[in-house]
Amino acid sequence: MRRYPVKSMLGEEVVRSEVAERGLAGDRARAVLDVTTGKIASVKNPRLWRGLLTIEGARVPGDEELSRRLGREVRVIDVPPADAEFERSVPEQVLAEGIEAEVSHTVGTLGGASPGGTFFDFAPIHLISTSAVARIGALSPRGHVEAVRYRPNLVIATDAEGFPENAWTGRELHVGDEVVLKVIVTTPRCAVPTLAHGPLERDTEALRTVARHNRVPVFDMGPQPCAGVYAQVLRPGQVRKGDRVRLGRVTSST
Helix, strand or coil, X not given: CXXXXXXXXXXXXXXXXXXXXXXXXXXXXXXXXXXXXXXXXXXXXXXXXXXXXXXXXXXXXXXXXXXXXXXXXXXXXXXXXXXXXXXXXXXXXXXXXXXXXXXXXXXXXCCCCCCCXXXXXXXXXXXXXXXXXXXXXXXXXXCCCCHHHHCCCEEECCCCCCCHHHHCCCEEEEECCCEEEEEEEEEECCCHHXXXXXXXXXXXXXXXXXXXXXXXXXXXXXXXXXXXXXXXXXXXXXXXXXXXEEEEEECCCC
C-alpha cells in the first residue's frame, strides 16, 4: 500500500491508512506548480519533469532548491489553481524518440473522477493486481517488472492469470472490513512506468510489453495499453496491509 505525498514524486509505503472520498490519507496532498506556465508539473511529460522521480515526496526541499534541481522556477502548493492543467506526452513518441526529445503532448485537467480541490490526474484510488505485474514481467525481455513503476495505491494479490482487473470495471471492491471502492475504468498507461524511479533504472519494456499484450478500450479513446484500474471510494474507512479484498456486485453508473 503506497501513497504519494507530492504528485509525481516518489511515494512511500504505509501499513495502514484512513481512506476517504479523497483517497488515502496524505496521498497527493501537494503538487509542484510551474510558475512560468501555471500548469501542474507532471512526470507524464518526462522531458520537463522526470527529475521529480528522484525526489522523495515525504522530504521535499524548499522552492528555491527544488527549482534549481528541476531547472525551472517552481513552487510547491497544497491547493490547486482553478482549472489546473497538466501535460501528458504522447507515450509512443517518447518510446520512439527518447525522454529528452520534445514530442507532442495533450493537455488534461485534474481530477475528472475525483473530488474538487485534489491533485489526482483522474481518480483518487489506483490499484493493480499481482497477476498483472507477474504477467508483464513474464512477457518482458527483462523477465520481471516492479509494481512501483505503475504507482499504485493498492497492489491486490490475485490467483488468476493475465490481467484480471480488466473485468472489474463497474464492480465493487470490498477492502478489509470497512472500505468499499467502485472500479470505474482500466488505467491507460503513459511513459511514466518506463522512467527511472529513484534507484530503479529506466525500463522501456514496462510500457512496450503492456502495449503489445493488453490493449483495452478506454472511454472514447479506443484500445489503450492498460495496466491496473482506477477507482472511487463508495464507503470510507481504514485499510491495512494484508486486508482481504473481495469482488462485489456491479454498481449503477453515476
